[in-house]
Amino acid sequence: xxxxxxxxVKVDKQEILKGVDLKVNAGEVHSIMGPNGSGKSTLAQVLAxxxxxEVTAGxxxxxxxxxxxxxxxxxxxxxxxxxxxxxxxxxxxxxxYFLKAALNAIRRHHGLxxxxxxxxLPLVKxxxxxxxxxxxxxxxxxxxxxxxxxxxRNEIFQMAVLxxxxxxxxxxxxxxxxxxxxxxxxxxxALRSPQRALILVTHYQRLLNYVVPDHxxxxxxxxxxxxxxxxxxxxxxxxxxxxxxxxxQATTSART
Amino acid sequence: xxxxxxxxxxxLESFAQFENGAARNGQGWLSPIRxxxxxxxxxxxxxxxHDEDWRFTNVAPIAQTPFRLAQDSxxxxxxxxxxxxxxxxxxCSRFVFVNGRYAPRLSSPQPLPDDVKVNSLAxxxxxxxxxxxxxxxxxxxxxxxxxxxxxxxxxxxxxxxGIPPGTVLQEPIYVLYVSTASAVPxxxxxxxxxxxxxxxxxxxxxxxxxxxxxxxxxxxxxxxVANENSVLTHYLIERESMQAFNVSTLRIQQxxxxxxTSHSVLLGGALVRNNVHPVLAGEGCDCLIxxxxxxxxxxxxxxxxxxxxxxxxxxxxxxYNGILDGxxxxxxxxxxxxxxxxxxxxxxxxxxxxxxxDEAQIDTKPQLEIYADDVKCTxxxxxxxxxxxxxxxxxxxxxAEASARDLLLSAFASENFQRMKxxxxxxxxxxxxxxxxxxxxxxxKAR
Numbered sequence: 001x002x003x004x005x006x007x008x009v010k011v012d013k014q015e016i017l018k019g020v021d022l023k024v025n026a027g028e029v030h031s032i033m034g035p036n037g038s039g040k041s042t043l044a045q046v047l048a049x050x051x052x053x054e055v056t057a058g059x060x061x062x063x064x065x066x067x068x069x070x071x072x073x074x075x076x077x078x079x080x081x082x083x084x085x086x087x088x089x090x091x092x093x094x095x096x097y098f099l100k101a102a103l104n105a106i107r108r109h110h111g112l113x114x115x116x117x118x119x120x121l122p123l124v125k126x127x128x129x130x131x132x133x134x135x136x137x138x139x140x141x142x143x144x145x146x147x148x149x150x151x152x153r154n155e156i157f158q159m160a161v162l163x164x165x166x167x168x169x170x171x172x173x174x175x176x177x178x179x180x181x182x183x184x185x186x187x188x189x190a191l192r193s194p195q196r197a198l199i200l201v202t203h204y205q206r207l208l209n210y211v212v213p214d215h216x217x218x219x220x221x222x223x224x225x226x227x228x229x230x231x232x233x234x235x236x237x238x239x240x241x242x243x244x245x246x247x248x249q250a251t252t253s254a255r256t
Numbered sequence: 257x258x259x260x261x262x263x264x265x266x267x268l269e270s271f272a273q274f275e276n277g278a279a280r281n282g283q284g285w286l287s288p289i290r291x292x293x294x295x296x297x298x299x300x301x302x303x304x305x306h307d308e309d310w311r312f313t314n315v316a317p318i319a320q321t322p323f324r325l326a327q328d329s330x331x332x333x334x335x336x337x338x339x340x341x342x343x344x345x346x347x348c349s350r351f352v353f354v355n356g357r358y359a360p361r362l363s364s365p366q367p368l369p370d371d372v373k374v375n376s377l378a379x380x381x382x383x384x385x386x387x388x389x390x391x392x393x394x395x396x397x398x399x400x401x402x403x404x405x406x407x408x409x410x411x412x413x414x415x416x417x418g419i420p421p422g423t424v425l426q427e428p429i430y431v432l433y434v435s436t437a438s439a440v441p442x443x444x445x446x447x448x449x450x451x452x453x454x455x456x457x458x459x460x461x462x463x464x465x466x467x468x469x470x471x472x473x474x475x476x477x478x479x480x481v482a483n484e485n486s487v488l489t490h491y492l493i494e495r496e497s498m499q500a501f502n503v504s505t506l507r508i509q510q511x512x513x514x515x516x517t518s519h520s521v522l523l524g525g526a527l528v529r530n531n532v533h534p535v536l537a538g539e540g541c542d543c544l545i546x547x548x549x550x551x552x553x554x555x556x557x558x559x560x561x562x563x564x565x566x567x568x569x570x571x572x573x574x575x576y577n578g579i580l581d582g583x584x585x586x587x588x589x590x591x592x593x594x595x596x597x598x599x600x601x602x603x604x605x606x607x608x609x610x611x612x613x614d615e616a617q618i619d620t621k622p623q624l625e626i627y628a629d630d631v632k633c634t635x636x637x638x639x640x641x642x643x644x645x646x647x648x649x650x651x652x653x654x655x656a657e658a659s660a661r662d663l664l665l666s667a668f669a670s671e672n673f674q675r676m677k678x679x680x681x682x683x684x685x686x687x688x689x690x691x692x693x694x695x696x697x698x699x700x701k702a703r
Binding site for chain 1: 643645646648649650651652653654655656657659660663664666667668670671
């Protein structure tokens with residue numbers, strides 16, 4: 001579904017990603033872990049189409065197409081979704097109205113009829129029930145005055161309604177209490193299917209207690225240091241990034 | 257300057273002719289006021305940017321244009337041409353003025369409660385002389401304001417609304433000013449007088465439109481008297497052509513416990529100056545001034561607020577949002593004056609501006625003059641660009657960039673619309689804003 005090859009990315013002339021390779025198949029859940037400043041969020045933003053990041057080398061192929069040539073809205077219409085680490089507040093734009101506009105933009109892209117409020121509201125109710133969230137937030141302006149946890153829940157709610165094929169969660173688990181964390185995990189698990197793929201960008205191992213990933217990658221200083229199965233997350237928790245880094249360097253030098 | 261002085265002389269000459277005509281029409285009682293006003297105008301001349309109240313607005317394009325008083329062309333218009341000027345879902349009375357003259361054939365008055373008077377001012381000047389003499393030209397300051405002086409000298413017609421005490425008008429009164437094509441630049445000195453009795457409630461809408469791209473100047477004065485415990489909502493909608501000039505003064509006199517709301521939506525006109533001047537004369541008044549101005553191209557829109565707290569325990573709120581694109585220029589001058597005896601005044605002023613292009617410009621100037629010692633006065637102004645993070649957020653959910661921009665601009669404008677209670681008028685204005693946005697998009701494509 002997604003293939004990232006030798007991706008190099010600069011922000012303000014500073015190289016953040018220094019050659020990332022990653023292959024994600026439909027049905028898989030990948031977790032990308034790494035310390036602060038390792039380039040995790042940069043990777044997520046580049047996949048979503050943020051224009052402030054400059055791709056200097058490499059390519060990203062999504063469903064056989066060059067993802068980097070697509071506008072952010074085109075990516076979204078083709079099924080790419082990023083849950084923001086810091087969701088933006090948009091005063092004056094009603095949450096439900098916004099979500100309906102987004103869903104209808106995607107439906108139009110696929111040649112489907114737009115949903116009217118009569119069809120849309122039951123869908124919203126169903127998704128809220130699925131995630132166990134109340135509906136008070138939905139009649140407010142997008143993220144305006146939401147707490148950190150409410151914003152993250154709103155991202156998951158949007159994901160549940162838009163049903164992307166490839167979802168990238170950028171530290172959606174950071175700073176959440178256990179109840180909110182469970183909602184996020186529910187959302188992710190509900191979306192898991194053989195047709196979909198998820199990339200969980202995270203700083204902590206905690207989310208992985210609720211969502212078991214198929215693959216774990218450790219990103220350090222703009223490169224993937226190690227990839228493995230779910231046990232890599234446990235190893236990482238035990239040894240820490242520095243321990244893992246030292247060990248990897250030792251193995252690499254021993255080999256050479 | 258010379259051209260300005262010549263234009264000034266031409267006003268004096270046309271006044272001499274005008275006065276003979278007006279006197280013949282049986283409005284002799286107005287003569288002393290007209291003469292005082294034209295004398296004052298000849299002394300004042302047009303303001304310049306050296307004048308503090310006009311620092312950011314150069315009226316030379318008005319001063320140097322030889323305007324002729326607009327001709328009567330009421331018979332040239334057919335009702336279908338005005339079909340678009342309606343609030344759907346409202347069965348309100350519409351009073352149409354063509355080039356400043358009341359056009360009964362194009363108007364559609366609805367049955368109103370007993371003793372409510374809605375008339376053309378031209379008619380009222382003779383028929384309602386008693387109530388007019390008490391109020392007309394008693395509030396708008398022609399001693400210090402050249403445009404009010406000109407209007408007072410030349411006023412002939414406009415809307416007269418008289419609401420007796422204890423009367424609630426359910427439907428708004430809609431006053432539509434239409435200017436038509438003309439070979440030479442024309443001026444209309446529209447004059448409106450709105451008197452709201454004790455415990456009464458009403459809504460009045462003034463809208464200014466052009467049916468051609470002729471050069472035209474609307475010099476408007478509206479005097480609004482809100483008596484004790486009355487509730488009045490006033491709308492000003494400016495959507496004249498890009499060749500039109502509009503200087504409009506709304507002078508509000510508020511009695512005890514009265515509640516007045518002024519909504520302004522400025523979309524049209526080459527050079528627009530919108531003066532809103534409430535005097536909170538009685539205790540416990542509430543005054544809300546809510547304005548939205550959207551300019552593009554070479555448009556210049558100047559909003560001049562002068563909120564005078566003259567009595568105790570009054571609240572005033574000013575909310576103005578501006579969106580400026582192209583090479584347009586906006587001005588927001590928000591003056592609050594708290595007189596010595598106006599203790600417990602609570603006055604607040606907020607101005608937010610969005611600049612959509614590098615060449616658009618806004619000057620925003622709060623000015624507080626406080627002579628009482630127990631008051632709460634706050635002001636705040638912001639100038640910013642459209643939030644690119646919000647654009648990206650919307651795009652990342654599948655919404656195209658142009659729609660995302662429109663959505664954010666509509667949301668910005670909706671802050672003003674939310675303060676408007678009359679849903680049909682709000683929808684009408686929201687549709688105008690949508691049109692404005694799509695016009696901008698067309699221009700972008702053409703580039």
